[in-house]
Amino acid sequence: MSASTPLTTTDDSGDRGYRRRALVAAAVGYGLDGFDLLILSFALSGIIASFGLSDVEAGSLSTITLLGAVVGGIVFGALADRHGRVRVLTWTVLIFAVFTGLSALAQGYWDLAAYRFIAGIGIGGEFGIGMALAAEAVRADQRARATSWVGVGFQLGVFAAAVVSAPVIALWGWRALFVIGLVPAVFAFVIRRGVEEPETFIRARKHEETEAEVARGNLEKDGVPTSFGAKIAALFKDRDTVKITLALTILTSVQNFGYFGIITWLPNYLSEQMDLGVTKGSLWTAVTVMGMLAGILIFGQVADRLGRRPAFWIFQAGAIVTILAYSQFTDPSALLAGGFFMGAFANGMLGGHGALLAELYPTAIRATAQNVIFNIGRAVGGLAPVVIALLSGHLGFGFALALLPIIYLIQFLAMFLIPERRGHRLD
Helix, strand or coil: CCCEEEECCCCCCCCHHHHHHHHHHHHHHHHHHHHHHHHHHHHHHHHHHHHCCCHHHHHHHHHHHHHHHHHHHHHHHHHHHHHCHHHHHHHHHHHHHHHHHHHHHCCCHHHHHHHHHHHHHHHHCHHHHHHHHHHHHCCHHHHHHHHHHHHHHHHHHHHHHHHHHHHHHHHHCCHHHHHHCCCHHHHHHHHHHHCCCCHHHHHHHHHHHHCCCCCCCCECCCCCECCHHHHHHHHHCCHHHHHHHHHHHHHHHHHHHHHHHHHHHHHHHHHHHCCCHHHHHHHHHHHHHHHHHHHHHHHHHHHHHHCHHHHHHHHHHHHHHHHHHHHHCCCHHHHHHHHHHHHHHHHCCHHHHHHHHHHHCCHHHHHHHHHHHHHHHHHHHCCHHHHHHHHHHHHCHHHHHHHCHHHHHHHHHHHHHCCCCCCEEEC
């Protein structure tokens, strides 16, 4: 599947002011996603105490949220390709904000699980729509940096959650964290008023509408998918595309499994098993998140200068080494420094997925591809909190963490199936 044309630095990306607004909207939207997901991690101890849950049941709340994200990713990705990136991004923010707020009213496991699932549906649209918006708004030679900034937005949201969670819980309890989750509803209206659709999308949509009378079935005469089923089918339309879709699914699955496996239980591990306490555990987790943030920024620079494949290979090798090392640390100082580097390599690749997916699929299905593939990865990643809980219960968190490098080796091999499209103009 050709989603880009030869090297150029002049995409139809609008003026600089528009590019900034589009990037801020995409980054803040994804940042709210990160904030929501991590406050659940910090609330788990209180939820366990309030409802008498086991660690596996508590971990399943993260899994349920991410399963909802798969549903939302598929639905909202297709809607964004049809109705616009900005409009549908607004819808997704409203959904997850409202149901995050309702989580504060939960009276037991099942109603909380229902709220988390529906909030996950809203969360599922954030990644793909924001990444598509960012990729379409900037010049080709800055695409990886742009999508990395969207990833930075996610980490800033996670960082904010790591900083505010402990004092909020200390003052008002775990339910107050979910009340804060209502704030993004305000931001949804700011997005809709301040950002227009990218020119790349508008041009592709006009072409689709012009050709719509040619065929009302799945595909138009020039192969542009129009129906929901056709957009999904286009991800598997030929052998080369199937290989790319499979490889990207492996990449996003490993990314999410590693991330959620680490971040869901890290605060609990540091505060209880490493005897750091809630406050220090939060601070140590915040340093790991700062490493993730720095890694994303560095990855964008490396990917735009050296290429996508070299950047991924460097960071995958780094993830293998640093996770193995961290799993052996017991000294607080080593955990602090090691957490920074582990976070940088394990999650630095996040922004790169947005650039890869944008370059490998055309505009007509770009948001669909972003959301479907990334959220399948999130569904696989959603198993990590439960898997880590099961392994930790028998073997300890350190041993469970030491097994993670195996999946990064699989990701390393999958990169051989992905073509290099650095700097190509989007179709």
